[in-house]
Amino acid sequence: MLITRDQIAARIAEMGRQITRDSAGEPVIFVGVLKGAAIFLSDLIRAVQLDATFEFIGVSSYGARTAGPEQRLAWDSSGEVRLTKDVDQSLRGKNVILVEDILDTGLTLTFLKRLLLGHQPKSFRVAALLDKPSRRKLAIEADYVGFTIPDVFVVGYGLDYGERYRNLADIFVLAGIEA
Numbered sequence: 001m002l003i004t005r006d007q008i009a010a011r012i013a014e015m016g017r018q019i020t021r022d023s024a025g026e027p028v029i030f031v032g033v034l035k036g037a038a039i040f041l042s043d044l045i046r047a048v049q050l051d052a053t054f055e056f057i058g059v060s061s062y063g064a065r066t067a068g069p070e071q072r073l074a075w076d077s078s079g080e081v082r083l084t085k086d087v088d089q090s091l092r093g094k095n096v097i098l099v100e101d102i103l104d105t106g107l108t109l110t111f112l113k114r115l116l117l118g119h120q121p122k123s124f125r126v127a128a129l130l131d132k133p134s135r136r137k138l139a140i141e142a143d144y145v146g147f148t149i150p151d152v153f154v155v156g157y158g159l160d161y162g163e164r165y166r167n168l169a170d171i172f173v174l175a176g177i178e179a
């Protein structure tokens, strides 16, 4: 076990207070990235005291997780990340907070940031439950980070390995898996 449910709850309460302070008096749309961020989003939105709504967006990446020294992540040219579900409303003029389970190489977030900025939101911020900065391939950071973790593969609290383990209440390191 890497992060317990109690640690997650305490940290999300803090993140909720910080987002509430930063967005005071403003409506906010939280955009969760399916499926991993669904559980984090559901807890985070209940930790803010704001005029809040939420949406989901879906992406899929081709082979980007089959790590190796020759791994290439040229998302811009190869179309490595693909949109599978768009948001249901325009985000133009809105305060958007993109909610991600984990920021790893930065490929997904870079793709989504470019896409969502195309909507011309009033503001754009990112909340990531977990951050693995040592894995970054593209220079991008989240505005709110729950926990910075080392280069290990984690499951639970929304994070999966082959779609399994998302329903674990705590976050675990999956033994024997190269992150």
Ligand code: IMP
Pocket (backbone or CB within 6 Å): 036, 100, 101, 102, 103, 104, 105, 106, 107, 108, 109, 152, 153, 154, 155, 159, 160, 161, 179
């Ligand atoms: P990135 O595009 O490399 O930043 O990857 C982000 C996505 O990779 C996350 O939304 C997760 O779906 C997946 N991912 C990265 N690291 C892990 C992990 O340790 N466990 C489970 N999923 C992960």
Ligand code: MG
Pocket (backbone or CB within 6 Å): 034, 035, 036, 037, 101
């Ligand atoms: Mg994911």
